[in-house]
Amino acid sequence: MIFNKHEKLEGKHAFLGASTYHWLRWDDETLEKRYYGQYAQMMGTVIHELAETLIMNKIKLAKSDKKLIDITLATAGVPRGAYSAEDILMNLLPFVNDAIGFRMEAEVILYYSQSCFGTTDTIVFDEFNKILRIHDFKNGKTPSKMDQLLIYAALFCLEYKKKPFDFDTELRIYQNGEIMIFNPDPMEIEGVMSLIISKNKSIMKYFEREYRKW
Helix, strand or coil: CCCCCCHHHCCCCCCCCCCCHHHHHCCHHHHHHHHHHCCHHHHHHHHHHHHHHHHHCCCCCCCCCHHHHHHHHHHCCCCHHHCCHHHHHHHHHHHHHHHHHCCCEEEEEEEEECCEEEEEEEEEEECCCCEEEEEEECCCCCCCCCHHHHHHHHHHHHHCCCCHHHCEEEEEEEECCEEEEECCCHHHHHHHHHHHHHHHHHHHHHHHHHHHHC
């Protein structure tokens, strides 16, 4: 028997695929939830790109910009049933407008080593007022922790040779229509810096050990 060729599907996975067999036991409600849920990562990427474009061009959002969300996601192929434009705009509006107001930069990479780096949503270091601001936009519903932003603060200090005791730090998460603000103690940031340094040294030892085997 000669099997049909499906070159365009190679490397792809079907929503109702054999390897994701749990759908055999889903009811209609779960099926619908999982179907639309598969677009969550795509939406996060697209909305972050929109935010970056708006911030770079200093274009503030208004409450009437719901259609901008619809157009952006429709262009990316995200179905209307996968999101609420009102909910997204409720988070995106203050995030973008605050970033512009604070003169923040979007999508800035902070680097310590090949094993430890990350990309901030928005960041600014105000040398005149001695304050580091790092903001994060979350499209998901699950409440987020400040740990990610603490790592960014530590990476900033390590890369730019700054001491967290020499300035104030304000971390913000924009999620679920709320703005969570955290002003970490400099000792917390210093603690994360120490962890990055020590764990990076351990990883380097692992690498050297494996390299010697060759």
